Amino acid sequence: MATAERKGPVSVVIVDDHAMFRRGVRAELESAGRGQVAILAEAADVDEAIAAVGEHRPDVVLLDVHLPGGGGAEVMRRVTAGGGAPETRYLALSVSDAAEDVIGTIRGGARGYVTKTITGPELVQAIGRVAEGDAVFSPRLAGFVLDAFSGSIDVAAVDEDLDRLTEREREVMRLIARGYAYKEVAKELFISIKTVETHMSSVLRKLQLSSRHELTRWASDRRLL
Template structure:
């Protein structure tokens, strides 16, 4: 059985586009409903009881709380997990909807394969964030402390740990080089070493690794 989805967005074209792309993705996903405002979203989640709700953070209706209000109002729906999908990457939007109970937050610039992966991760109980947004959540919830007892982290040198944290936050290689006053080639070398030592394939996996361990 596929993952049952509700798509919540106040723009009909966005809902239609997301639906079409997901249905054409070939993934085991079933869109069972849609909603365009807070009241409709809360009703749909309670009535349809989907596995995952794709949730825009800015929605009309309700008490003005948007997506965060929807997530908080559906906390009693067993098995339901929210994945915020928004054009906004503002820290206050990210933190508000995560505090309300969402399991992840991705922006609408995400590719369809990455969105499908994020849905699958959230459905399985894991978290999913666009790279730059993970740092907002870690900072807001006070989880920026390094897990010093983590054996995997101990595999990395001090410089590799610095590079890893910045890459996990979504910095480009150029931005990391500027931040640490090293060359881009040196950054590339450190990233390759980090991925090899942690047995990861790419920076998206690195971000997820860091988020799960509260390391950024």
């Protein structure tokens, strides 16, 4: 935890495509965050958000993940690419607790991620901590965020794994991932069921998976279908 020393109020820009949600956040911050939070601007889409951040250079941007024009990650990418507001922190505020949303947003540069079930006082506290450089996550998200960044899949590692498959193994893998039974794969490739089993065994071992269902998800995650 950083120290609680602060000079003045934390300046904030609210980015969300729902006007009513912005209004609710504003109302909560103005009552629960009395004197601690100053709302500089609101934005309803990616372009507005970029303009608002560039103009006001807030301490913290409250950023909705699902946003017309490319999503919250797009905002962070384009602001930092434009060299603007390097000291600004981003706190994602989303209804979604899906792993891909969370990880994608953190990869994009957010310093925290809380769900919209948060209460006003908790949000004020989260904003304060993010402004001071802490990372803030909803309790339910904290666990798997750490998992994802402490030794799980890397994009580079994916291609290495794929390269270690032989041509025949890749053919079998594709068909299995599409839901073919071993018997059907065998007929399709004019080989025996036993050969299919052997290839599948190698595929699962090389990709460190344990079932055809995991393989299906693995392949669809990487759009290999």
